[in-house]
Amino acid sequence: MLRRGVGRRNLSRGIGLPFFGAPGSVLDMDFRQNRYFGRTLADMECARVSGAYTETAAGDYVYHTDHVPRRTDNGLMSESIRTNVITNSWTIGAAVGNPGLLPAGWAAIVPTGTTLSVEGKGTTKGLPYVDLRLRGTATGGSFRLQFDPAGEAVAPGQNWAGSFFLQALEVKGLTDLRAAIRKQNSSGIFIGDTVNSNILSAAATWGRFATSNPTTLGDAKFFFGLLGPQNFTGGVVLDEMLRVGLPQFEQWDPTIVPSSPVMTSSPIRTEEGAAARGGEVLRVPLAGLGLDTALTCVVIARTSRMNRNYGTYVEFNNWFTPGSMDAIALRNNSNATTMILDVVTDDNANQDVPGYTIPPRNTRFCAAFAFTGHDLAWSLNGQPIKAVTSTVPFEDGGYQWLNFGGTWGGVHQSENFVERVIVYSGRRSNAELVALSNPATWDLDLTSWGD
Template sequence: MTAAIHAVTGISNATGRPLVLAGVLRSPLTLQRAQVATLATAQASNGATWAEFGGNQARTHGSASRLLVEGQRANLLRNPRCEGAVIGTPGTLPTFWSFAGTLGLSTAVTGTGVEDGLAYVDIRFFGTPTSTGTVQVNHDVASPASDGQVWTYSLFSRVSAGSLANVGNATLAATAGTGTTNATYTLASATLGTTRRSATVTAAGGATSIIVRWRLAVTSGQPVDVSVRFAGIQLEQGPAASTPILPLAGSPASVTRGTDLVSATLSALGIAGNGRATLGWCGVIPQAAGAGASQTLLQIDGGDENNRYTVLNAAGGSVIRLQRGLAGATAQSDAGSMTAGTVFRLGLSIDGAGRAALSLNGGAPIAVTGGAVSGLAALRLGTTAAGLAAMFGETRHLHLLPFTIADARLGAFTAALPG
């Protein structure tokens, strides 16, 4: 990284300061995350195993080992750990779970345990269906919902025994008033931690609640015998699934994971109140922004939204936008679009005189002018000053330079950032 900075800036001692290095948070950047009787999660570098994290613990996520920053979410399904199941035929389903129709098939709870860090239950479906349709599993009772709310249902599932002979697709089904979704997929035998599926629905038609069900298609008169392993059931308000949100073991309940608040004061970074500095960022946002909220990547502000420089993914899509606020008035310019799930790079340079420039993936910089020249106090990664408009994304690198890079060199600096 240092060699790249030297090459593109022409400044031999321009080492700068890594704030996130290979996904690891570096001082003076800190992370705070409130959560009570709740455990957050992240995927290990093997791309399969999931680990649990307490409050204020940074999470390095996935095979690329990036720092995870997510907003606040609640899991309304009370028993994602599949607790309370009793092995037997038929056995006892996990607490709060139930069948919503088995079409004449017999059922059994055949196993419980932990795979890839996920607590699971195995349910066997066997016999000859008396009619064509879907076997249905409820994970909980209906949850409150209202029109316009966007909800995402997710779980892990795989074949644990038997076969898919005479078995059709599995479906994640969600209903909220007249809003419905049915996300179908084919069960496989892959390792559990890699099998997560999700379905998103918008409540409509006077909705007062939302109910989610897992379904499996069968055909009348065609015998089946398949065992399915379930784990990590989740229902959250938002346009895409966030990482699994878990209650404490032995205490099934709907629980909330707080927002990841990552920040440092400018004084601790050696940056003046005019914000004069350059930031290089590299990472991934797994999903486009929902219609109702943008996703904040970087922000330098005075402690509120009135005076700030912000880089964000604009609401309703994948447009990367540079925005400045001065006494509450805003101006903005768009740098182009990112691709959800694909690594991209940002170079942000603030000149201390009210101008900021942004390069996306080494492209020609765009700029905003008329910004704050004093009173700036904090750098934030992944949220606004109010802790809103969270990134729900992953950062591999964040590098700070205590000076401005001219537009002519900013693109090259950005393109040289490590992936």
């Protein structure tokens, strides 16, 4: 892990413009605006054993080296470890020509009477692409771009998600394009495709398209690609230019994401084989902030992008010192239907505060919670207070750490952005908690990222 010197500094993104945080706060980390009070981004410990790509508000992807927090103007990203099994997502080996060369390891099946050529290659939004021209008079068959023709061995009980970036630059004759997972049984016989809806219209602009599929009895291999399942009977003149980039095929543990949809994670670069992106552990120390026996916290973040059980947005803890295990976590419950405050006290007893129905996936929310002694209460998006009284104090020795987008053990990542976290010393009243969790208090639009 990395650690920087700790100090209560007032920094904002504007040169010479000090940031003093929300009035009365002792800690205010505004990741979207890149301004900090009480602690800075340099004070954050980040444990991630790989580089990673992170999306900006403009849809660009920027690269963060290992052990560097993934902050953009979307916020602070935290994801669990993932592996892209597509061996060449970075389009290495592509050569422009007629027909030219597809990226190494890619393959294509084209309709009878047509040809496929590589017309261009480059980078857009921080990601590499190839431009493919499909043309001719199609009289049969289908179009299939295979990103890993050898396929991926699968086993029962797995969840797989595939994605790619696509833009249909020119369309003439083609009417149907889909992300597809082709299934094969142990005898080498193809037994069907799992596809998403027709994406051709949506692909008028560069975007990411995905599909997912759980394995079932009899599945032996999955093949992920781009499929044009159109019927070309009678002859159809085709002249298409498709920009394709960053294919990704990844497995999700069904104990982590127990129900559909299974979504893709941030892009993972591969060149000569499968590659993993490490999971995040992100935390700042709390010593000296006066949070020993009572605190109030406001969290502005996005809900997990999938039904992520125990997805955790923030956690106060004392690093689970032996004999004194204390933590308060704002997180999803075990089946990602409810957002809860999960409390562990030094008697190892979990005493969860009643929760609220979790907002839809990938939705901005605002939560405020507070504790003192035996009392803990919270509100989500300005809703009425929910509270609990414990038989033992929640924390009588002071929390040592604040984790973002996950827990002390480097698990239960939120799989999305934390935008801002504000901490006050002392326990604010229930009426204040409702006000602090009201999006209007922070001029937030829950339906837009543009405020």
